[in-house]
Amino acid sequence: MTVHTFHLAEVPAVVGARALLRPPTPDAVPGLDHAECLATMRLGAPVVSPDRLQLRRLAVFAQWRDEAAVDRFLYSDGLGRALAGGWHVRLEYLRRWSTIATFPCLPVRAGRWEPDEPVVAVTLARMRAAQVPRFLRWGRPVERQVRDHPATTLAFAAYRPPHTISTFSVWRSAAEMEEMVHGHSTGPEPMRHRDAMAERARHDFHHEFATYRFRALSEHGSWAGRTGILPSPPA
Template identity: 75%
Template sequence: MTVHTFHLAEVPRSVSARALMSPPSATAAPGLDHGECMALMRLGAPTLSPDRMQLRRLAVFAQWRDEDAVDRFLTADPLGRHLSQGWHVRLEYLRRWSTLAALPGLPARAGAWEQDEPVVAFTLARMRLREVPRFLRWGKPVERLVRDHPGTTLALAAFRPPRTIATFSVWRTVREMEEMVRGRSAVPGADRHASAMAERGRRDFHHEFATYRFRPLSEHGVWRGRTRIVPTGAS
């Protein structure tokens, strides 16, 4: 069964630089369909800030043929061994909006979910470089909305130069995530996400853009002293 993973780890700068320049491939990691390696960013951080690109904090999103392939990678691959010292969550794919050339085989929807179950959202985009200033103007308020939302237990962004950007968030419930997306949350500035999506529809910021919804299956390890990041209710 296809499984997705999202990893966070503190690594030496040299390890991060190699991963950004040469992400793992199916040749080096049997059972891997696709991997994205990115430097972590703090959501809402100033544009010119060390928090905007944290080279020693590596985020990796990957699609695998099965969980055995994940286990082999974490024990046998040099990058995998670094990632095994951090935190990761294993994910069951549920739904996508739009698609990426790198992940062509995912159906638009794969299963059902309950409104009160935990959910993970992952967005990956390839930026139009000329649109970056406009994207930051509209995107930063959304970053702060997600970062500070009471429904998230973890929310972050990641970047790989020159044009790949991603967001990752763990939500207590599907309902809270959907309310945020639709601008219906009982928080200040609840319409920020909906407004940014309307602006993207008017003139796209990206060459490619896709949002994915996952059910968390299991989490492993520790991230910055935290465990049990996935809310109780996920297996």
């Protein structure tokens, strides 16, 4: 069964740079379909800031043919061993909005979920260079909205030069995530996400853009001293 993973790890600069320049490929890693390697960013951080692009903190989003392939990679591959010292979550794919060429075979919908169950959201985009200033103007308020939302247990963005950006967020429930997306959540300026999506529809920031929803299967390791990042499912 196809499985996705999202990894976070503190790595030496040379390991992070190598992963950004030459991410793992299916030819080199048995059982891998595709991997995106990015440097993490703190959501909502100033544009020019050490927190905005954290080169020693690596994020990897990957699709695998099965969990055995994940285990082999973490045990026997150089990058995999570096990632094994951090945190990762194994994911069951549920839904996508739009598509991106590097993940071409995912159906629009692959499963059902309950409104009160935890979900994980991943976005992946290829930016238009000329649209970066406009994207930052609309996107940074949304970053802060997601980061500060009481229903997220982890949220951040990641970037690979020159034009790939991703966001990752863990939500206490699908219903609370959907409320935020549609502007129905409580808190200041609840329409920020909805307004930014309307602006993207008016004039797209990206060459490609996709949002994916997952059910978390398991989590492994720790991140920034934290364990138990995934919310408990409803009883």
